[in-house]
Amino acid sequence: MPIQPAAPASETALAQSPAGTQASFRPALHQSGLPEEFISLQQTADEAHAQLQRLNDHEERSHQRRVWREAAVAVQTAVTQYAMTKRLNRYGMEELLRRTVRHPRTPPGAAL
Incomplete structure (x- = not known):
C-alpha cells in the first residue's frame, strides 16, 4: 500500500467554507492568475519541443516527438x-499561458 502524504502539496490550499469546513482544493496561482501547475506543464512542453528541434x-x-x-x-x-470547471474560455487561457511562459515580463527596476 503506498504511503499517503500527511498534508496537501504546497501548491494547493484548502478553501474554507463559511462554516469552517474544508470545501475544496485551490491550486496555487501564478501572478498571471493561471495555476502554477499550468506554467510548469507548458514549460515542460516547450522544453521538449526545443529539444526536438x-x-x-x-x-x-521520433522519440522526442x-x-x-x-x-x-x-x-x-x-x-x-x-x-470547463470554471466556465472560462479555453482558447483565451491557452493564449495567456503561452504568452506568460514564452514572453515573461521583466518587473520594473529589475536588472536586464
Missing part, C-alpha cells in the same frame, strides 16, 4: 478541464 537523428526525433506530444496533451487536457 535540436535533434538530427531520425530515431531520436512523442515526448513533446505527450507533454502538449497534458497541458491541453489540464487547461481544458480547468476552463
Whole structure:
C-alpha cells in the first residue's frame, strides 16, 4: 500500500467554507492568475519541443516527438478541464499561458 502524504502539496490550499469546513482544493496561482501547475506543464512542453528541434537523428526525433506530444496533451487536457470547471474560455487561457511562459515580463527596476 503506498504511503499517503500527511498534508496537501504546497501548491494547493484548502478553501474554507463559511462554516469552517474544508470545501475544496485551490491550486496555487501564478501572478498571471493561471495555476502554477499550468506554467510548469507548458514549460515542460516547450522544453521538449526545443529539444526536438535540436535533434538530427531520425530515431531520436521520433522519440522526442512523442515526448513533446505527450507533454502538449497534458497541458491541453489540464487547461481544458480547468476552463470547463470554471466556465472560462479555453482558447483565451491557452493564449495567456503561452504568452506568460514564452514572453515573461521583466518587473520594473529589475536588472536586464
